[in-house]
Amino acid sequence: MGEFRMPSLGADMEAGTLTEWLVKPGDRVKRGEIVAVVETQKGAIEIEIFEPGTIERFLVDVGAKVPVGMPLALVRGEGEPKAEAAVPSEAKTAAAAPRPAEPTPTPSVPPSPPVAQVPPSSPQPAALLAPTVGRALASPAARRFAGEHGIDLASVPGTGPGGAIGIADIEAALKGAGAATEAPTPKAVGINLDQMRAAIAAGMARSKREIPHYYLQHSVDVTAAEKWLAGFNATRPPATRVLMAAVVLKAVAKAAKRFPEFNGFFRDGKFQASPAVHVGVAIAIRGGGLIAPAIHDADVLSIEDLMSAMRDLVQRTRGGRLRGSEIADPTITVSSLGDRGVEALYGVIYPPQVAIVGVGKVVTRPWVVGKRIAARPVVTVTLSADHRASDGHAGARFLAAIGDQLEEPERL
C-alpha cells in the first residue's frame, strides 16, 4: 500500500491546507494525475500523484493544515489486494468460491505501522497535526514572530534553552537580514505582509543571506532571431505565434543543459546538478507578488510546445491553478522585464537554485557589424549566479552560449 504525501512546494514550505480532493476513494489514478488542491503561501496549488493505483482511502479531511511529508491518502498499487482482504493468498484464488461476498465497506485499519500512527482524520482541522521531522527547534513565540516577518527558521541559529530558537534570535536575524539587503526591515516599514509577500520575503532574504551572488551581463544582436521568428510566424494564426520570450527561454534551457553548474540545487552544503532542465518562468501576479513555476524539460521541447506551455502557465498562474511539481521543480529561473521597458535586470536567486537569467528589452542600437556601424536590435541578457556552485569564467561561457544560440536561431 503506497502513501500519497503532502509534497514540498518550495524550500520554505512547512505545511499546506488541503482544500479539495479531485478524486474519491476507489478511483484509479495515473502517474501525474491531479488529485488534490492544496492552499499554500503561494496560493492554491494542484497536486499530482506519482504512484499509479487506486485511492484506498483518505487520511486527511478537507480543511486540515498538514505538514510537509505527512500522508494524505493510501494508494493501492496495481494488483495489490484491498486492505481488508490483505489476508492469505488463498483468499484470492478462492475468490470465486461461494464465500460471503467481499466484506465490503467495513472501515479498514491500515496494516502498515507507520500509517497506523496517523490519525484517520484530524480532530481539529485547523491545527497542525504533527511536527515535521527535522524541523527547527523554536519556541512558539519565536515561530510566530518569524512567520510574521518572513524569516526562515532553518537559517536562524538558536541560543535559547536546549539550543532552541527564541524571539531574541529572530530579532537578531531580522537585524542581520536588514543590514544585508540594505533595506529597512519589514517591521520598520510597517507593511502588512500577506502570505505571498511573506513567502517572497523569506525566500529572498534567505537568498541574499546565504547565496554569494555574482552578476554578469551580455548583449546580443538578435537580428537573426527576429528574422527567423518573422518567417516562422508568417503562416501562423495570431493565437499560435511564437514570441521572442520563448526563443530566449529555449536558448537558456539548451545552454543550461551544456553548463550543468547553473542547473540544479545547492543543498546541505553542496551543489547537485540536475540531469533535467526545468526552467522556472517568473510571472508577475496582478495585484502584486510573483511566482516562477517550471516548464518541464524545456531544453527538449519544440519551440511551439514551449510557447504553448508558457501561455498555459501564465494563464493558470493568474487563475491560481498551478501544479505542485511546477512549484517545486525549477532547476533554473528566467525573469524577463523587457515588456516593461527595462534594459537589464539582475535577479535574486531563488534557493535552492543557483542561477537566474534576466532578459531585458530589445532595443535598437548602433552596433558594429564587421567594420561598419549599423542599427541593430540588441537584447541584454544577464546572469546572477551562486558563487558556491560556479565561477565567473563559467558564467561568461554560459552567457556566451545563450548569445550564440540566439544568433543561430535555426539550430534551436
Next chain:
Amino acid sequence: MPAQAAEAGTVEVSYRDAVREAIRDALRRDKRVFLMGEDVGRYGGCYAVSKGLLAEFGPDRIRDTPLSESGFTGAGIGAAMAGMRPIVELMTVNFSLLALDQILNTAATIRHMSGNQFGVPLVIRLATGGGRQLAAQHSHSLEGWYAHIPGIKVLAPATLEDARGMLWTALEDPDPVLIFENIMLYNMIGTLAPGAGPVDIAKAAIRRPGKDVTLITYGGSLWKTLEAAGQLAAEGIDAEVIDLRCLRPLDDQTFVASVARTRRAVIVDEGWRSGSISAEIMARIVEQAFYQLDAPVGRVCSAEVPIPYARHLEQAALPRVLGIVAAAKAVLGRS
C-alpha cells in the same frame, strides 16, 4: 475600627500577631463569629495564634474541641448553615484529611444539593508547609488538593497585610473559604499600617515587577522567590514575582498577562509536582499564552517524598532559593 485605633502606635508585628488581630477584629465586628479548634482556648493555639483571646472573649466564642477534626468541622458547618459565622482552626493540613469528607461532601456541596436553600459561610484556617522539623505527618502542603474542589475558595496569605485582611473578607463570603497559613511565616516580623483592614481575595498580586521572567508562587514560597529574584537581579535578570494569594479561583488573568509580557515562567510550589496546582498553572499558561512563550515553563516543587524529619533532608526536599535561581536561568537559556 476600634481595634486599629487601639493599635495605632504598633510599628512592628509578626504574621502571628496579624492573624490574631484579624480574628479579634472579626469577633468584635460580628457577634455571630466564633473560633473553635484543638487547643485554641486555654493553650492559646498550637502556633500561639489565639493566645489571650479566651480571656478577652470567653469560652462561648473561643471553643476548645475534642481531637476530632471530622466532628468539629461538621459542627462548624452546621453552625454556619444555622446562621453563625464560625472560624474553624485545623491544626495542620495533614490533620484536615480527617475532615475532608465534611469539607468536600458537605461544605462544598450543600448549596448545590439543597437547590440553593442552604449555604455554608464557614472559614477554616489551616497551618501548612514544612521546614520546622515536624516530620512527615505535620509538614505537607496539600492546599493544591483543596484547590481542586468546586464550591470552596482557597486562600494563601503570604504577607502581613493579607494575614490581617483576608479573614474578614472570607467571613463575608456566603460559601466556605479555606485559609492556609504557612508555618514558616508565623514568626515573620514586619510593619503593618495602622489602618490595615480587609483586603480583596480575588486578585493575584505582582510583588516585584520585572521583564525577563515571571516567577509565580504563593504562601511561604513567596519570600524564597523574592530572595531568588534579588539574586537574579545581581546577574542582570529582571524577574517579575507574582503572589497568587488565591488558589481557587485562580486569577489566571494576572499571571497570563505577565507571562505574555516576559514570555517565560517558573512556578514555585511547595506541593508535590505531580498533579499539583503548579501543573494547573502551567496548563493555563499553555492554553492562554502558548504563542507568547519563548521557553518551556519551569517548575520548582517539593521532592516527591514524605517530607523528612532530618534537617538537611527536609531542606533538600523543599523548594530552595538556589533551585529557583537555577530554574529561572534555565528558562532563559543561561547557566
